[in-house]
């Protein structure tokens with residue numbers, strides 16, 4: 001220490017510190033912002049930093065990003081495959097060209113050119129409007145074009161080269177339903193698409209399920225499906241791993257949120273020069289904010305696992321009323337932090353289903369589900385009073401006024 005604070009312009013040292021603090025703040029703000037984004041956006045930030053910053057290392061992940069189990073030789077024995085750090089390689093320079101090259105390999109011999117023709121026919125969303133009929137064959141036989149189309153659909157993200165957005169969404173629904181997504185996705189985006197889009201109560205009635213379940217599927221669709229499966233110039237659109245993994249053992253539910261070291265992210269050993277120190281400080285601050293983000297999500301998920309144990313194990317009928325403010329108080333954070341963390345985040349349930357974290361909140365979800373099921377049943381109640389009486393028989397006690405309110409909300413599809 002030499003003397004008191006200096007007046008005048010900052011020294012080079014002070015300037016470095018100031019610039020560094022500014023960077024930390026910017027990165028911290030970015031991660032705070034990322035708390036509101038799905039996992040894939042966080043992954044993109046990490047991938048970007050891994051590429052730019054030599055002081056940040058990616059060793060192999062230690063735990064499975066899909067189910068949370070410890071990996072053995074880089075493989076998950078539950079999910080049965082190798083698990084990379086990212087859900088997919090970081091945004092390839094040209095994802096379309098990669099799809100084209102893979103499709104050429106998948107296509108039967110002699111159909112490589114047809115693959116190129118199909119790829120060239122894709123619109124900006126990655127769809128093939130009108131299907132093969134609209135393509136200029138450019139010397140390819142119809143059978144070759146058909147084989148080329150199949151190869152492109154297989155090589156691209158689900159929904160690629162579908163003839164329209166509805167078909168693309170249905171293809172994604174099938175993929176998700178086969179990979180742990182809600183089974184209702186397929187009927188809702190298939191046979192009942194019109195009702196699903198305009199009148200959820202009618203869609204629920206047609207399928208004999210509660211409106212709450214249909215609402216949950218709608219949220220899943222918003223979070224996970226896209227009408228542009230292979231956008232030109234855009235990043236990859238593969239499904240990202242869940243933000244929160246819920247596990248069940250002996251009737252208890254526990255939550256797992258992976259931390260940076262679970263993902264194999266680490267600080268590189270010391271390197272030479274001043275530039276290296278800056279890089280290292282930046283890498284450390286990234287690991288720190290990622291860890292804090294994971295810590296916040298973990299505390300939140302612990303409360304949700306405890307409060308909504310029944311919902312996790314048995315579905316909407318066992319849902320308990322829960323507000324963001326209640327959870328915020330229990331976690332010890334501001335309600336807006338809970339809202340940010342919940343928005344866009346998804347959890348994997350013990351049975352493999354993926355649900356929005358927002359589904360854990362809300363009042364009277366089970367009562368609404370029971371009322372929706374009754375309204376959609378072959379013998380709907382003739383009045384709100386009758387509905388209230390029938391609900392009371394099943395242990396759900398609601399005032400007639402409340403029944404009327406829920407019924408109106410269900411009818412409005414809210």
Ligand SMILES: [Zn+2]
Nearest residue numbers: 064067076079
């Ligand atoms: Zn796994």
